[in-house]
Each structure stands twice: as C-alpha cells, then as structure tokens.
Amino acid sequence: MTQLTGELTAEQQDAAPAQIRPLTRAALPSDTLELARFLVGAVLVHDTPAGRLAVRIVETEGYPVGDPACHAYRGLTARNRSLFLEHGHAYVYLIYGVWYCANVSSEADGVGAGVLLRAAEPVEGAALLARNRPGVPTADILRGPGRLAAAMAIDRRCDGVDLCAPGPLWLGSIDRPPAVIGSSTRIGLTRAADRPWRFYERGNSFVSGPRRLRV
DNA sequence: TTGGCGATTGGCT
DNA sequence: GCCAATCGCCAAT
Numbered sequence: 481m482t483q484l485t486g487e488l489t490a491e492q493q494d495a496a497p498a499q500i501r502p503l504t505r506a507a508l509p510s511d512t513l514e515l516a517r518f519l520v521g522a523v524l525v526h527d528t529p530a531g532r533l534a535v536r537i538v539e540t541e542g543y544p545v546g547d548p549a550c551h552a553y554r555g556l557t558a559r560n561r562s563l564f565l566e567h568g569h570a571y572v573y574l575i576y577g578v579w580y581c582a583n584v585s586s587e588a589d590g591v592g593a594g595v596l597l598r599a600a601e602p603v604e605g606a607a608l609l610a611r612n613r614p615g616v617p618t619a620d621i622l623r624g625p626g627r628l629a630a631a632m633a634i635d636r637r638c639d640g641v642d643l644c645a646p647g648p649l650w651l652g653s654i655d656r657p658p659a660v661i662g663s664s665t666r667i668g669l670t671r672a673a674d675r676p677w678r679f680y681e682r683g684n685s686f687v688s689g690p691r692r693l694r695v
Numbered sequence: 696t697t698g699g700c701g702a703t704t705g706g707c708t
Numbered sequence: 709g710c711c712a713a714t715c716g717c718c719a720a721t
Contacts, residue, residue, distance in 0.1 A: 541702070549702070559717055577715030579703055596702055626703050668702055 498603050500525060500534060500652040503568075505644040508651075510567045512586040516542035516595045517679045519584065521659045523603055523652040524643075526632050531608050533632050535600035535622055536654065539680040539687045541666045542586070545593045549672040552592025562640045563592040570649060572629070572639040579626030582634045584643060584651070598625045598667070598678070601686040603654065624688045659684075664693045 500523050509515045519540050526533040543550035551573070552563040562571035563585050571583040571594050583594040600622040602609055609631045613621050622628045629635070634649070643651045659681040666678045667689050680687045680694065687694045 543702075551702080554718090557718070573702090573717095574715060576701060576703055576713075578713065581702065583702085598702085624703070666702070670701080 498523075498534070498654050500603070500654055502646075503644060503651040503653055505566070505568045507653075508568050508644065510587060512544035512593045512595060513542045513677060515567065515584065515586045516540045516677065517661060517663075519595055519597070519651075520661050520679050520681055521653075521656065523654050524582075524597065524600065524632065525604075525650050525652055526634065527648045528608070528633055530611075532605050533608055534602075534604035534652075535609070535628070535632065536603050536656070537597055537600045538659075538684045539597075539599035539678070539689075541596040541598055542677040542679070543583075543594050543596065544677070545587060545591060547593075547672055547675065547677075549666070549669050549675075550593060552594070556592065560592060563594045564590055565640065565642075568642065568644040568651070570634075570638050570641040570643055572634060572636060574636070575626065580629040580635050581625040582629045582632070582638070596625055597628055599623050599680070599686050599688045600628055601684065619685065623686055662695070664689075667693070 509518050519537050522537050524535050551560045565585045566589040567586050569585040572580055575581050582597045586595050587593045612631045621631050638649055641649050662680055662682045663676050664678045
C-alpha cells in the first residue's frame, strides 16, 4: 500500500484515541501460518458512513496451501478467487446461507490460502458494533467468525478489498503489550481437523470456542 | 440443470 | 446437547 505516514486526518484524530496505524503490506508476513499468528493483536478497521468500527483481533485460523480444509484447495473458482490475491486482501464468503466469514489472503499473488478471523474485542465504535447485532450481549458480539463479520458490517461487498490500501476496510496496529498466544486445532472442520492452526490470545474473554480451547 | 453441503449461530429440549 | 435455518457454490448428472 501507499505509506500513510503523514499526518492523521482530522477525522482520524477525532475518532482514533487508540492511535491506530495502518499496516503496510510489507509488515505482513506472506506465509499463512505466520500471518495467522501475526494477526492476533492486530486491528481491523471499517470506516462506515455511521462511523468507525475498530476491533482488536484475538483469534484466527490459518488455512495454508495444501490444506484440504482450505477453500482454495481444489483450485481457483468464482467464489475463492480473493484467496489468490496477494497477501493482505479480504476474502469474504457466505456460510450456511446465513453468516459471512472474513478472511485475509495470505500468500503471494496467484497462490490460494488465507487466514480466518474468528474473534475480536472492541477498540472503537462499541455502540455501532452493538447496533449491528441488536439483542446480542456485548461479551458475545465479536465472538465467532459469523458474529465478527456481522458486527463489523462486513459482507460480500468487502470481498477482494485490499486491506493494506487506503479505503473503508483496513488492517492496523495499536500500542499494546504483546499477547501470550496459544494454539490449538481448528474449530468446526470436517476435514483436516487435527492441524493445530488456530491461534488466540490466551485467557482473553472474547475468544470463541469451548473453554478448553481458550486457556 | 440440479442437489448436496458447508471454516455457524441461536433457540429449544 | 441437538437441530433447523438459508444461500450460493460447484461437482456431477
């Protein structure tokens, strides 16, 4: 992406007490599992007409090249083409006809792989996040990939977006002490369910899954 | 052209 | 804990 090292816009100064800085593509690992680990603690920002939604990612899953559970495993198709974009692009798909899931493409241009964003905690726009999920307890609003995408107002229109370029949806970083990152098998899979490619911040209450997979 | 199925969630037993 | 909801993709007919 273009470096955004200049002054923050007035809008960003007003809305960014957490000092979110855009992540450059060069800062992102271009290896799927390295990126999956790297993204725990990173920030996802969606600037919408209603205001800024910003969350700190606390749980991810890697779906690397050669993984039978990866949507790109069987090659390029109409649905999964965003997985083949250079690392740092959004891949958004509909699951069970109900929920969207947000991923980050994770390898070189033309290589299909990605990182699923499974859970996050609010950084900015908590009221807006809540408004996107009426009736859902705050503690659960970003817990789980379908919930995360819904609260962040991420849908099909976000598919293919460059998360390392200026625009409404982007990846950033904030100053925060390094998290202790745990790993486990991935959740909800029917294939390749034994690979330890889920990464999460240990003890964080926003992490999804059964209790034994959160400690 | 069709039908099986999925990286989930929420409601009900 | 079990299961329905609900859509689009894609492999197979």
